[in-house]
Amino acid sequence: MQPRDIPVQLHARYGIRPPSRWRWLGWALAALVVLPIGTYAASRYVVTQSATYSLSSWSWQARSHSATATLRTTASIDVQWCAIRAQDFDRFDVGYAVVRVPRAAMNTSFRLALLAEPVIIEVVDCASDPYSLPGPQFRPGLQAPVQQPPALTPGVYSPQALAALS
DSSP states (O other), X not given: OOGXXXXXXXXXXXXXXXXXXXXXXXXXXXXXXXXXXXXXXXXXXXXXXXXXXXXXXXXXXXXXTEEEEEEEEEOSSSEEEEEEEEEOTTSOEEEEEEEXXXXXXXXXXXXXXXXXXXXXXXXXXXXXXGGGSOOOOBOTTOOOOOOOTTEEOTTTOOHHHHHHHO
16 A cells, blocks of 8 residues: 555554655665765775685794794785784784785795794785784783794884885
């Protein structure tokens, strides 16, 4: 039943109003705002999904308080940076590094310096800009161990350090 089919006295009693001419203008404006934002978000999702990364293996060396990790990546960009973290049983970081991965490299092995024995080592994220990667989560009062190239210690790398690895 359409509002125009309802008797006039019921319109007043129940507050039924005929559809406004402006409603269609509101829907059109909403579509003009939402459609570009949705298109932009979808394109960003597709662009960022062009790179895949995984940690294919890692092994802990107790004597040197380090782990050897192998990172497998595929990317459409020339240089990509990946953040790798090692965590203990309480899920606090015991090691964290930002690693430069060239486009041509499918497998990259590196040594990750650690403070203690890890329970898990994982790839946090990869990006073309190392400054956009999430930071470490060490216990309060602990600092990240110094990493050796090609890995960088978080918060310590500068544009000069990034240029030296390029």
